[in-house]
Amino acid sequence: MDLTLVKLALAGLAVLGCIGLFFGIGLAVAANRFAVEVNPKVEEVLDILAGAQ
Amino acid sequence: MKTTTVKNVLVCVLALLGLLLLSGCGQEHPFxxxxxxxxxxxxxxxxxxxxxxxxxxxxxxxxxxxxxxxxxxxxxxxxxxxxxxxxxxxxxxxxxxxxxxxxxxxxxxxxxxxxxxxxxxxxKKLYLGYLFSVLIGAMLINNFVFSKYLGLCVFFGTSQKKSTAVGMGITFTIVMVFSAMMAWFLYQFVLKPYRLDFLQIVVFIGLVSLSVQAVDTILRKLNPVLFKAFGVYLVLVIANCIIIAVPLTLAANEYNAMESLMLALGAGVGFLIALFLMASVRERLELANVPPTYRGLPIAFVVAGLFALAFLGFSGMSIF
Structure with a gap:
C-alpha cells in the first residue's frame, strides 16, 4: 500500500469529519437560537388522526 | 422593526464589500x-x-x-x-x-x-464587463434548463401556476447564492490546499442540504409570512440538479469569489425566467384544446423543447 495514498485517505476522513462536525454544531446552535414554540396539542391531535394523507 | 431592517441592509452591504475585497487581493505581484x-x-x-x-x-x-x-x-x-x-x-x-x-x-x-x-x-479584459458576461451567460446563453437540460424534475413540477413558479424561483435563487458561495470558499481554502478535490461532490451535496436546512430554520423564526409562502419549495430545492451543477462548474473553471457569485445569481435568475415563461404558457394551455393523449406533461415537454429552440438563438452570442 502506498503511504501517500493512505495519508490522503486519512486527510480526507479528517477534513470531511471536521466539516461535518463544524456545520452540525452550527445547525444545532441555529436550531436552538431560532427555535419556534409549537403548540404541543398540534402533535397530539396529529397523532390521534389516521394520517393516511 | 425598522432598526432591524436597517441593520440587515448594513450587514448585507458589509458582506458584499468583504467579497469585493476578497476577490481583489489575488496572488498578483505587488510591484x-x-x-x-x-x-x-x-x-x-x-x-x-x-x-x-x-x-x-x-x-x-x-x-x-x-x-x-x-x-x-x-x-x-x-x-x-x-x-x-x-x-x-x-x-x-x-x-x-x-x-x-x-x-x-x-x-x-x-x-x-x-x-x-x-x-x-x-x-483580463474589462473586469466588470467580464463579470456581466458571466451573469448573462449563465442566465440566458447557457440557461441551465433550456440549454443544459438540468433541473427538469422541479422545472416541470412547479411550473403549473405563475405564483408557484415565482415562489420557487426566488427561493431557489437565494439558496443557490448561499450554497455556491460556501462551496467556493470550501473548495478554494479547504479542498484544494489538502488536494482533496475528488471529494467535491460529497462536500457540495452536504453543503446544499446544509444551506437548505439553515434557511429553513432561520426563515421559520425570522419571517413566518415568507416561510409560509416559500417553505414548501425549500425542500424541493435539494432535489434540483442545478444546485449541484453550479458548484461543480465554478470548481472546474477556477472561478474567484465575484465570478462565482455572478454564476450562482445567473443560474438562479435563469431558472426563475425559465419557470415563469413555462408557467405562463401552461396556464394558457389549460384553456386550449389539446388532444387527450398530449394533455398534461407531454405537451409541457413539447413546449419546453420549443423554448429550448428559442434559447438556441442566444448560443454563440458574446458580450464584450
Whole structure:
C-alpha cells in the first residue's frame, strides 16, 4: 500500500469529519437560537388522526 | 422593526464589500501595478517603479499562456520598454483571444539593482464587463434548463401556476447564492490546499442540504409570512440538479469569489425566467384544446423543447 495514498485517505476522513462536525454544531446552535414554540396539542391531535394523507 | 431592517441592509452591504475585497487581493505581484490588453496582439504591463532594461528586454524571461491551456505557450515577437522604464509592451506573433484570461510569468524583476523576485500575473479584459458576461451567460446563453437540460424534475413540477413558479424561483435563487458561495470558499481554502478535490461532490451535496436546512430554520423564526409562502419549495430545492451543477462548474473553471457569485445569481435568475415563461404558457394551455393523449406533461415537454429552440438563438452570442 502506498503511504501517500493512505495519508490522503486519512486527510480526507479528517477534513470531511471536521466539516461535518463544524456545520452540525452550527445547525444545532441555529436550531436552538431560532427555535419556534409549537403548540404541543398540534402533535397530539396529529397523532390521534389516521394520517393516511 | 425598522432598526432591524436597517441593520440587515448594513450587514448585507458589509458582506458584499468583504467579497469585493476578497476577490481583489489575488496572488498578483505587488510591484506589478496594472496589466491590460492593447490592440489585437499586445499586452501592456505597468510597474510601480523603473525596471532594469537589460533583464526586462529579454524575451526568454516571459512565459504567457491562456488560463485554460497552460501547456500552450504563446510566442512573443517583441518586447518594448517605455522611456521612463515603467511600462512594458509585449507583442505577440498571433492575435490574442481576449475573451480568455491570460497568465504571464515574469522571471526575476530587477529594479534599480534590487531583485524583486518573480511575478505571476493575470490579464483580463474589462473586469466588470467580464463579470456581466458571466451573469448573462449563465442566465440566458447557457440557461441551465433550456440549454443544459438540468433541473427538469422541479422545472416541470412547479411550473403549473405563475405564483408557484415565482415562489420557487426566488427561493431557489437565494439558496443557490448561499450554497455556491460556501462551496467556493470550501473548495478554494479547504479542498484544494489538502488536494482533496475528488471529494467535491460529497462536500457540495452536504453543503446544499446544509444551506437548505439553515434557511429553513432561520426563515421559520425570522419571517413566518415568507416561510409560509416559500417553505414548501425549500425542500424541493435539494432535489434540483442545478444546485449541484453550479458548484461543480465554478470548481472546474477556477472561478474567484465575484465570478462565482455572478454564476450562482445567473443560474438562479435563469431558472426563475425559465419557470415563469413555462408557467405562463401552461396556464394558457389549460384553456386550449389539446388532444387527450398530449394533455398534461407531454405537451409541457413539447413546449419546453420549443423554448429550448428559442434559447438556441442566444448560443454563440458574446458580450464584450
Amino acid at each position: 506589478v501595478q496594472k496589466t491590460a490588453f492593447k490592440d489585437t496582439s499586445s499586452i501592456v504591463i505597468k510597474f510601480a517603479g523603473p525596471v532594469d532594461e537589460g533583464r526586462a528586454k529579454d524575451i526568454s524571461n516571459y512565459t504567457v499562456y491562456e488560463k485554460p491551456d497552460p501547456d500552450i505557450k504563446l510566442k512573443i515577437s517583441q518586447v518594448e520598454l517605455s522611456p521612463d522604464k515603467r511600462t512594458l509592451t509585449l507583442t505577440f506573433e498571433r492575435e490574442l483571444n481576449q475573451k480568455q484570461p491570460h497568465m504571464i510569468s515574469i522571471k526575476e524583476i530587477n529594479s534599480e539593482g534590487r531583485s524583486l523576485g518573480s511575478a505571476f500575473v493575470s490579464v
